[in-house]
Amino acid sequence: MVNYIQGAIREAIGKGKALMSKIPGSRTLGAHFASLANFANNEIKEIIDYLDTLLVDTEYSDPKNLKSKFSRFKNASGMLSKIENVVIAAMSRKSxxxxxxxxxxxxxxxxxxxxxxxxxxxxxxxxxxxxxxxxxxxxxxxxxxEFVLHIPDLYHELGHPLIELANPKVEAFQTNLGYFNLTVKKHFDEEIKRREINKLDTGVFDPIYIYKDSWLQKWSVEFFCDLYATYMLGPAYLWSNLHMCTKMSWDLCKTPTHEITTHPAGDARMRCCLIALEQIGFKEEAKQIKLKWDEFMKIIGQKPSSEYFIAFPEKILKSAAEFCLTGVMQIGCQVASPSNSDKVNRLLNDSWKEFWKNPQTFYEWEKKTVAEFKSTL
Structure with missing residues (x-):
């Protein structure tokens, strides 16, 4: 296998060079993809340099270090594959x-x-x-x-870099997420202590630990991104969320019992966004959305369990909305308001108003409006 790993590394180096050759030139790329091309070039070069070093490193001539060499090769190959299937693919399929x-x-x-x-x-x-x-x-x-009703989800995705990237411009947002997580931890630690005292059967696993870990590891991030989208766009984000839920999983009150989940229950996310929407002056719109949401929940037969409200307590949802709004304001983002007249904000919110006026004729209105919007952007 020594000869194998040497040959495999050489092939991976060749693959890296081939990937660099697949990055389109400036005429094909256009202005929007230039930063992505620069990233890909730099990232692939670093991986090739790493593989070159791995190839000739004499430390791995000792058989006991061969497993480590395989592991490093595996990681580098995975990085190359991700760049190929995501970054290079996005550039080569540009339209x-x-x-x-x-x-x-x-x-x-x-x-x-x-x-x-x-x-x-x-x-x-x-x-x-x-x-x-x-x-x-x-x-x-x-x-x-070609369509507008799901476009509000872009605002949610824009929230993730604010949390995941190291940049002083967004430290205040991340700090507020940290403060919120401390609130979550305190709440569940107290709840765990209370439940342990009242526990009758010590042999039964209590899912409260799963709720706590899910919040701290995954849920708080998703809630903050939902809230960011709500604060930036307003009602259209919540309508879009309802629209998405009709097409995807209907287990909207899902409460984990043995393993943490990456995304919180859809109903809890909607409840949290409704709190945020009222905070920024859309009380009437929040009432209308809640009516439609409750109607949808009834149609699909969704009824929350008692454990659901322990996993997603109202006070934690309110706390998330408060901390996120503070973070949004501290990093200087413009919060949506009922009087907002910005081009995209108006398009997305007006589209949902038009949809509810007459859902059956909306598609024709949408085609015409999107075409007009494209001509002016």
């Missing part, structure tokens, strides 16, 4: 739709006074909206450039 969504993302970032450089956008996604903060790349489904 006119990508030009529009990049203009759209840049306009959104300008409107909300986004503190970081706008991410590059690609209509490449095969798993709904998602972002790669380290790559500066946001991916949306292929046809989203």
């Amino acid at each position: 006119p739709d990508d030009d529009f969504v990049n203009k759209l993302v840049q306009e959104i970032c300008s409107e909300i006074n986004y503190p970081l450089p706008p991410p590059v956008a690609s209509c490449l996604s095969q798993k709904y909206y998602h972002i790669y903060p380290d790559y500066g790349l946001i991916c949306i489904p292929l046809l989203e450039s």
